Amino acid sequence: MTxxxxxxxxxxxxxxxxxxxxxxxxxxxxxxxxxxxxGQLLLLISFGSKLPVADGTNPIYSRYCTGLSKEYSLPxxxxxxxGSFAINWQLWWQDVFIWLSLIGIFALLVxxxxxxxxxxxxxxxxxxxxxxxxxxxxxxxxxxxKLLGVPILLYSVAVLALPLHLVSGLSGHIPLSEILGFYVVxxxxxxxxxxxxxxxxxxxxxxxxxxxxxxxxxVLIFLLTATQLLHYNSTTNHPSxxxxxxxxxxxxPYLIDSFSLSPNSPFSDSHSIKLLWFYxxxxxxxxxxxxxIVLNFCLWSYWIGQGLKRCFHNPNTTLLSKAKSYRxxxxxxxxxxxxxxxxxxxxxxxxxxxxxxxxxxxLVFNLLLFLFLxxxxxxxxxxxxxxxxxxxxxxxxxxxxxxxxxxxxxxxPGVVAVGMNLAIASTILSPWILLWPTSEYKTPAxxxxxxxATIIIFYSSVVQLMLLMKTPKRAIWxxxxxxxxxxxxxxxxxxLSISHSTHSYVWLFSAFPWxxxxxxxxxxxxxxxxxxxxxxxxxxxxxxxQLKKAGESATKAxxxxxxxxxxx
Numbered sequence: 001m002t003x004x005x006x007x008x009x010x011x012x013x014x015x016x017x018x019x020x021x022x023x024x025x026x027x028x029x030x031x032x033x034x035x036x037x038x039g040q041l042l043l044l045i046s047f048g049s050k051l052p053v054a055d056g057t058n059p060i061y062s063r064y065c066t067g068l069s070k071e072y073s074l075p076x077x078x079x080x081x082x083g084s085f086a087i088n089w090q091l092w093w094q095d096v097f098i099w100l101s102l103i104g105i106f107a108l109l110v111x112x113x114x115x116x117x118x119x120x121x122x123x124x125x126x127x128x129x130x131x132x133x134x135x136x137x138x139x140x141x142x143x144x145x146k147l148l149g150v151p152i153l154l155y156s157v158a159v160l161a162l163p164l165h166l167v168s169g170l171s172g173h174i175p176l177s178e179i180l181g182f183y184v185v186x187x188x189x190x191x192x193x194x195x196x197x198x199x200x201x202x203x204x205x206x207x208x209x210x211x212x213x214x215x216x217x218x219v220l221i222f223l224l225t226a227t228q229l230l231h232y233n234s235t236t237n238h239p240s241x242x243x244x245x246x247x248x249x250x251x252x253p254y255l256i257d258s259f260s261l262s263p264n265s266p267f268s269d270s271h272s273i274k275l276l277w278f279y280x281x282x283x284x285x286x287x288x289x290x291x292x293i294v295l296n297f298c299l300w301s302y303w304i305g306q307g308l309k310r311c312f313h314n315p316n317t318t319l320l321s322k323a324k325s326y327r328x329x330x331x332x333x334x335x336x337x338x339x340x341x342x343x344x345x346x347x348x349x350x351x352x353x354x355x356x357x358x359x360x361x362x363l364v365f366n367l368l369l370f371l372f373l374x375x376x377x378x379x380x381x382x383x384x385x386x387x388x389x390x391x392x393x394x395x396x397x398x399x400x401x402x403x404x405x406x407x408x409x410x411x412x413p414g415v416v417a418v419g420m421n422l423a424i425a426s427t428i429l430s431p432w433i434l435l436w437p438t439s440e441y442k443t444p445a446x447x448x449x450x451x452x453a454t455i456i457i458f459y460s461s462v463v464q465l466m467l468l469m470k471t472p473k474r475a476i477w478x479x480x481x482x483x484x485x486x487x488x489x490x491x492x493x494x495x496l497s498i499s500h501s502t503h504s505y506v507w508l509f510s511a512f513p514w515x516x517x518x519x520x521x522x523x524x525x526x527x528x529x530x531x532x533x534x535x536x537x538x539x540x541x542x543x544x545x546q547l548k549k550a551g552e553s554a555t556k557a558x559x560x561x562x563x564x565x566x567x568x
Contacts, residue, residue, distance in 0.1 A: 013141055013144065013145045013148075014137065014141075014145070015132070015137065015141060015142045015144075015145025015146065015149070016144070016145035016148055016149045017145075018145070018149070019145055019146065019148075019149025019150055019152065020149050020152060023149070023150075023152055023153060024152060024153075028153055029153075029156070031153075032153045032154075032156045032157050032160075033156070033160060035157055036156070036157040036158075036160035036161055037160065039103070039157075039161070040100075040160075040161055040164050043096065043099065043100060043103070044096070044164075047092065047095065047096055047099075050062070050063070050064065051064060051085075051087065051092070052064065052065055052077045052085050052087075054085075060076070060077040060085075061074040061075065061076055061077065062074060062075065062077050062085075063075070063091070064087050064088050064089075064091055064092050065077035065078065065085060065086065065087070065088065066078060066086045066087070066088050067086075075088075089171065090171070090172055090173050091172075093167075093168045093169075093171035093172035094168075094172035094173075094174070094256055096164075096168040096172075097165065097168040097169045097172050097174065097255075098252055098256070100161065100164065100165050100168060101165070101182070101249070101252055102227065102249060102252075104158055104161060104165070104186070105186065105189075105223065105247075105248050105249055106220070106223055107154065107157070107158070108151075108154065108158060108186065108190055109189065109190065109193045109219055109223060110216050110219050110220045110223065111151075111154055111216070112151040112154055112190065112193070112194055112197070113193055113194070113196075113197040113215050113216045113219045114212050114213070114215070114216035115150050115151050115154065116146065116147070116150050116151065116194055116197040116198055116201060117197050117200060117201040117211055117212040117215045117216070118211075118212035119146065119150045119201075120146075120198065120201030120202065120205070121201060121205060121209065121211050121212055124205045133312065133313050133315075139308060139309050139312040139313060140305075140309070142312070143198055143308055143312065146198060147191075147194050147195070147198065151194070165179075166179065169255070172256075174255050174256070178254075178255050178286055179255070181251075181286070181287065181290045182248075182251055182252075182255060182290070184290070184294060185248050185251055185290055185293050185294055185297075186248050188293070188294045188297035188298060188301070189246070189248045189297055191297065191298075191301050192246070192297040192300055192301045192304070193219060195301050195304040195305060195308065196304055197215055198308055199304050199307050199308050199311075199319075200215050201215075202308070202311055202312060202315065203311065203319065206476075222243075222246070222247070223247060223249075226243065226244055226246070226247035226249070226250070227247060227249050229244065230244075230247075230249060230250060230252075230253065237275065237276050237339060237341075237342050237343050237344050238339065238340075238343060238358060238361065239336050239339050239340045239358055239361040239362050239365060240361060241275060241339050242296075242335065242336060242339050245292070245293050245296045245297075246296075246297075248293070250293070251286070251289065251290055251293065254286040254289060254290075255286070275289070275339075276339075276341070276342050277292070277338040277339060278337075278338040278341060279341065279342055296335070299331065299335075303328055303331070306320065306324055307319045307320060307376070316380070316382070316383065317379075317383075317410075318376055318377055318378070318379055318414070319375070319376035319377075320373075320376045320377060321410065322377060322407065322408055322409070322410075322414070322417040322420075323408060325373055325376065325377055325417060325421055326420060326421060326424055328373075329369070329373070329421040329424045329425055330424055330428065332365075332369055333366075333424070333425050333428040333429065334428065336362055336365055337362070337428065337429065337432060340355075340358040340359065340361070340362055340432075341432070343355060343357070343358050351437065352436065352437065352438045352440055352441055353441070355436060355441070356441040356444070356445060356518075359429075359433070359441075359445050359448075359514075360448070360514045360515070362429065363448065363449075363452050363514050364512075366425060366452065366456075367452070367456070367486075367511060370418065370421065370422070370456045370459075370460075371459070371482070373414075373417075373418055373421055374414070374418060374456075374459060374460045374463050374482075375463075375479075377414030377417050377418060378413065378414035378415075378418075378460065378463050378464045378467055379411055379412075379413070379414065379467070380467050380474070380475070381467060381468050381469070381470065381474065381550070383411050384411070384413060384467070384468060384547065384550060385550040385551070386411065387409070387411040387412055387413075388547045388548065388550045388551030389550070389551045389552075403416075407420055413464050413543065413547070414460065414464060415457065415460050415461050415464050415540065415543070418456065418457060418460040419453075419457055419460075422453040422456060422457065426449055426453060429449060430446070430449065433445045433446055433449070441518065444517045444518040447517050447525050448513060448514035448517045450529065451508060451513035451514070451517065451525070451528060451529065451532075452513060452514060454529065454532040454533065454536065455510075455511055455513065455532065457536060458532060458535060458536055458539070459482050459485065459486075459511075461536060461539040461540055461543060462478070462481060462482060462485070462539065463478045463481075463482060464543060465539060465542060465543050465546065466478040466481060468543070468546050468547070468550065485511070486511040489509070489510040489511070490510060490511075490512065493506065493507065493510070500512075500515040500516040500519070501516065501519045502519075503516075504516035504517070504519040504520035504524065505520055505521075505524035505527075505528070508520055508524060508525065508528035509528060509531070509532070513528070
């Protein structure tokens with residue numbers, strides 16, 4: 001019966017059939033069933049051991065007892081009419097539900113990410129990935145088959161745990177509708193993380209066997225950090241709160257009644273979370289919060305899907321087209337800006353200072369975004385050589401000139417496109433800065449925005465120039481150079497005790513000029529802008545010269561007169 005079902009699925013998606021045929025075998029099924037059932041049994045035994053046991057005449061204290069205690073934080077255990085301890089079974093089942101949920105989230109996201117990246121790495125090493133690229137199926141069908149088929153045994157383990165998860169939730173007085181909503185959130189998170197794993201598996205295959213460990217390790221560290229922050233109730237209308245939405249465990253506090261949890265609960269005063277997005281209280285209700293999380297996952301899964309669709313069949317192309325990168329930047333800035341508008345400032349900070357610090361965090365996120373865009377938009381040597389040689393034949397050149405091709409062209413250099421994305425980001429952030437209630441931080445913020453734009457364009461020019469090199473390791477050289485330009489100056493400054501407040505003019509030339517711009521004099525900012533502008537001009541003049549040289553045909557290069565070297 002199972003084989004017949006697999007064959008029926010295979011008719012709709014051949015790639016899914018290929019994955020299921022190699023994985024759904026009796027031995028693997030038995031291992032999955034045993035793992036799931038044994039894990040559930042151990043969890044129940046662990047929580048059963050936490051129930052109070054009579055110990056002579058000494059008073060007993062336990063989280064799951066119902067008495068009151070003035071000396072200890074835990075309740076006192078009292079007996080009922082039958083001589084047994086009265087147990088708060090609702091709280092006990094809620095704890096089982098929480099820990100089963102956390103284990104499921106970590107298993108699905110971390111292990112699933114490892115399996116998908118490892119599978120693509122294996123396909124690459126065996127040479128079958130190019131065969132898949134040449135197959136007539138669409139990228140959606142092939143990658144969808146991977147996404148559904150590779151972690152099929154992990155899905156089986158999770159499905160076998162659903163009965164206990166439902167029973168523990170319902171026994172803990174959690175409404176069924178909210179539990180089902182939680183499942184939707186987990187499904188959307190799997191879609192996002194698994195899509196990101198596929199994209200990382202395609203573009204990072206040069207890492208070899210380390211690739212799967214790196215990808216799953218990043219996911220594990222992120223989930224551990226985000227889950228730990230839930231214990232401290234750290235959502236304070238800060239731009240970094242956006243990252244918390246990528247952890248499905250953030251919804252767990254909304255499923256648990258706060259009155260039934262003691263101070264030793266995994267979450268602390270969770271219902272005080274009042275998360276705002278453009279002043280809309282998305283964190284006030286469970287359903288509004290769950291819906292926003294699902295929309296967030298779906299939005300970024302869509303953009304990852306655009307990269308997968310573009311680079312799967314043609315690994316030599318850029319991850320994004322220039323037109324789509326502009327829409328991606330607009331989405332990113334709008335989403336991030338919604339969390340930065342209304343900070344909950346501490347007592348030792350005024351509102352203007354808290355808003356300026358939110359703006360600085362936005363610039364940190366923007367640096368990460370534009371580093372991705374630099375990678376996604378700057379083509380390599382062969383593509384640039386073909387563009388420089390045949391660009392006079394492009395329709396965009398005939399219609400809108402060279403500038404139009406630099407903004408919209410498929411194979412043109414990416415420096416102008418990065419500049420356009422910076423203009424879009426600045427256009428969205430500048431009105432927010434100008435509408436700040438006080439003018440104390442407006443000028444430093446605008447100058448920081450300008451300095452940030454020039455340094456990012458500088459990095460983009462460096463990367464594009466290095467991608468024109470003839471060495472086969474040019475991508476690694478470009479990545480290493482930009483990484484050094486970003487990380488080495490702060491390390492050197494820290495080693496030499498050069499503070500961003502006392503030596504602000506030095507920090508203006510780093511990747512973090514916003515850290516010192518409020519302390520810098522106007523002349524220092526002007527010198528920094530002029531210096532960076534001159535460096536940009538020189539880099540792009542060299543880039544233009546290299547492109548012209550690359551655009552020469554082989555025949556012209558051979559027939560052009562060259563000065564003879566003088567032999568001494």
